[in-house]
Amino acid sequence: MLRVIGAESIDSLFEHLPENARLNRPLDIPPGKSEFEIVEHFRARGEENAIGYANFLGAGVYHHYRPVVCDVIVSRGEFLTSYTPYQAEIAQGTLTQIFEFQTMICQLTGMDVANASMYDGSSAVPEAAMMAVRATGRDKILVARTVHPEYREVLRTYARYQGMPVEEFGYDGETGEIDLNELEAKVDEHTAGVIIQSPNFFGIVEGVGNAAGIAHKKGALLIDIFTEAVALGLMEPPRQADIVAGELQSFAIPPSYGGPFAGIIATKEKFIRQIPGRLVGETKDANGKRAFCLTLSTREQHIRREKATSNICTNQALIALMATVYLSLYGKQGLRELAHQNLSKAHYLASKLPLKFQGRFFNEFVAQGNGRSVEAVNQDLLEKKIIGGLPLERYYPELKNTMLLCCTEMSRRNHMDELAEVFAK
Amino acid sequence: MYPENFHYTKEHEWVRVDAEVGVIGITDHAQKELGDIVYVDLPKVGTVAEQGKTLGSVESVKAVSDIYSPVSGEVVEINELLASAPEKLNEDPHGGAWLVKIKLSAPDEIKQLMSASDYQKYIGAE
Amino acid sequence: MEKKVRSHISQNEPLLFELSSPGKIGYQLPDLDVPAVDPEKALGAGQTRREIEDFPEVSEVDVIRHFTRLSTWNYGIDLGLFPLGSCTMKYNPRVNELVARTEGLAWIHPYQPESLSQGAMEIMAELERCLAEITGMDAVTLQPAAGAHGELTGVLLIRSLLESKGNPRRKIIVPDSAHGTNPATAMMAGYTVENLKSNDLGVVDPEALARAVDENTAALMVTNPNTVGVFEEEIVKVCEILHSKGALVYMDGANMNALVGISRPGDFGIDVMHLNLHKTFSTPHGGGGPGSGAVAAKKHLEPFLPGPRLARKGSQWTWNYDLPRSIGRVRAYYGNFGVLVRALAYIMAHGGPGLRRATMDAVLNANYIRRRLEAHYHLAYKSPCMHEVVFGDDHQAKRGVKTGDIAKRLIDYGFHPYTVSFPLIVHGALMIEPTETESKQEIDLFCDSLIAIAEEVERDPQMVLKAPHTTRTARVDEVSAARRPVVRWRREPAQSKAAD
Known part of the structure; x- marks a missing residue:
């Protein structure tokens, strides 16, 4: 290829770059890794995040099952x-x-x-x-x-x-x-x-x-x-x-x-x-x-x-x-049933918690902490491998000691019961 | 090709004056340059146009071209046909596919525009 | 032509809605383990819908076959060279797809406790470090979702910095060779746009620039190498001209694949730039997205970066929201994390030396194509080219064949076309970027094809004008589509019973 181009080396293709615009040292990035090492690296990073937790966070990002x-x-x-x-x-x-x-x-x-x-x-x-x-x-x-x-x-x-x-x-x-x-x-x-x-x-x-x-x-x-x-x-x-x-x-x-x-x-x-x-x-x-x-x-x-x-x-x-x-798989009937499961689960959990608002809700609702701080509730839940709700005070200073909870079709009854128990403690 | 009783701009618009109303369109040369016209965006009736300022735009699939008003005055009528049949602008740019009618506020502006023969020389040289 | 393409079975396929039959399903849900709630009661009467009219009703097999059949109507990098200029269509390593789907990375919620997100934050921190090193910049934000989004972020940074000095200024200078996103972005940030004509070498003319820059100039948005594939050799001087008047320089990093490991924008005077991780760092284009438009900036712009910012608290990563001078968020959460994972995997697989090597191969490939085709197509600029080369259709236009026609004919030879009619400063442009991915064999096939087409144009221009001839879909009528837009399917009115 160099012969066709009429160049002596690949380096010579960069000779027209002004000297003061060139990097005269190697990048400070370690040499390339093999596929195996890369998979290992990211698996290890993944393990530093929460794996195997039940999750009741919503607030714009939802845990729904993903069909294969x-x-x-x-x-x-x-x-x-x-x-x-x-x-x-x-x-x-x-x-x-x-x-x-x-x-x-x-x-x-x-x-x-x-x-x-x-x-x-x-x-x-x-x-x-x-x-x-x-x-x-x-x-x-x-x-x-x-x-x-x-x-x-x-x-x-x-x-x-x-x-x-x-x-x-x-x-x-x-x-x-x-x-x-x-x-x-x-x-x-x-x-x-x-x-x-x-x-x-x-x-x-x-x-x-x-x-x-x-x-x-x-x-x-x-x-x-x-x-x-x-x-x-x-x-x-x-x-x-x-x-x-x-x-x-x-x-x-x-x-x-x-x-x-x-x-x-x-x-x-x-x-x-x-x-x-x-x-x-x-x-x-x-x-x-x-x-x-x-x-x-x-x-x-x-x-x-x-x-x-x-x-x-x-x-x-x-x-x-x-x-x-996803929408083709769930289709006309499935999307409705899916939504219905979300609705039912959220209402089940909500029925066990003190609610902040009386408005009608779909699969998220705001619970009002009673006695203990919602942060303390969340801390206790983590020990049971449950990620609780999102404390709202940071976003709404007037909503003191409240958390936003979400249930989806992936929320299990036993986890909801546990959450309610910890909340009531 | 280019009617003698029209006045032309360098931006390829034409105006034909009937009493104090100017009928405005784009030239055959302009429609050819644009190719198949798919949409014409026209001002609302009542808009006050100013000579040389944007009056609307004409779109082909991959280009948008502004229309500059050849004269000043109030827009008194727009050609509704172009909304449903923009292709008319390719077929009959000097006739049925006029764009808007403007009630001239400065009729003398016409004198600054080109005659048909000047315009033809102009596009020949462009 | 037969070297790459042969006729092949191509199946017809209706739309999902036409495929549907009542009652068919393709999903399973577990039994409800809580009492079923009456939707009317829970949501209120009038707040629930009876059905989603005409929504698909198909089985799992229907879905697999439907989308697999559709997929065969597409061309992708996996099928061959994809020479779109300025798009950097390089191979997408599959290990990156695997690692992005690692459970601990794909299933983390952005609001889960920081103590349970350390792995994700570490990945972002490491990518920020690598991108700062590659660009020669001081700070990086990974929040922007795509290139144009990064541009907006960058120009807002510039505006905030100038404002903090008392005057945001009024205009941004954009060379006429720039991507359309540049002027559109400048407008969104409240600036007027002044176009700057390129000189006859296809680059910014420092003297013309010096005349254009004044105390109202906020910045120059420059692409380097520019869209004709030429390195702005006067870039250091260009940056000095702006800086001497108190203005800044934004670099569109779309063409960074020509520079990684060789030259760093931070070293040649750029204040802020974006990177397209879906170009330079190989995250899949996926038919038009998702992308990621990380922004790298110099120290003086760092306080204005969108928040939150990664920070170190003891041995842990934390999100710092206390950023009083920040331009604010440009999107919710932290960025297109899944794309970031893939980009870091790419960087790790290459390492520093490998990244440099990729750049060199990309430039070698482009120069080889340039040399092989310059006798057959009009070379727009004689300046040395970097990772892409731009020809004009001047020779072929004499026979009535334009760049768009040549592109369609190239499809018959089994290749995706180059970028057509861009940059605007080259009349009838053919903009070709092979990337480092391609072997000499594939590139030779490509060059042979374009040379054969140049001959066909001489011999039988009509045939080229009617191309493509081998695709299942012939040339598409874009004019009718635009004149009377039909942008959704609707059920045709039922045939009357009497007609049956």
């Missing part, structure tokens, strides 16, 4: 090692699957259009807010304090320099639902979008229709967020919302210390040109056969550059594939 078939499919090299399907003729596998994914997200959310996925639920929130700003020509965003606290932080980071003021509104201390009066008082003719989450961060089901009514009266859009996608299997879809954004981690994506996950944005037909991210559309090939391709790309950065709807480029295709496989 999901990994079988995503491990196929044709999916795993392919690229963004710009060359439609040799990417029909990915394109067809994304079309199916978009359809299922629409079916679940009651929307007309869903994109091919976002980085995650948290970054989908500011993207949805920016979308509302484009669609309404207004600038202000109102966000409920019952939206995941870290999602709100992400929204603030994105919003700061975009001339998009973000204001929060509170919740009802009795029910844990958003405070509709405060929302009504704060929404005005500058409000582009109102963001709520349902089930909210406390697990409480919000009245999407009521919030939408208030937003729409002032010409603002309602953006509904979800973090627990399994709830969509049983709950009425948020049809009154204008934009639905959420996190699909529950659909076969391992918790994996917080990522990679997959977010989505779905919306009504009339906002299709405002949606960020990739979209797959149906068309025909030169022989008249059904085919799929990326479409409406002119919204995107690689064409519109500084005028794009977003700078987003990468999506979470492989993760969205996992979710697609």
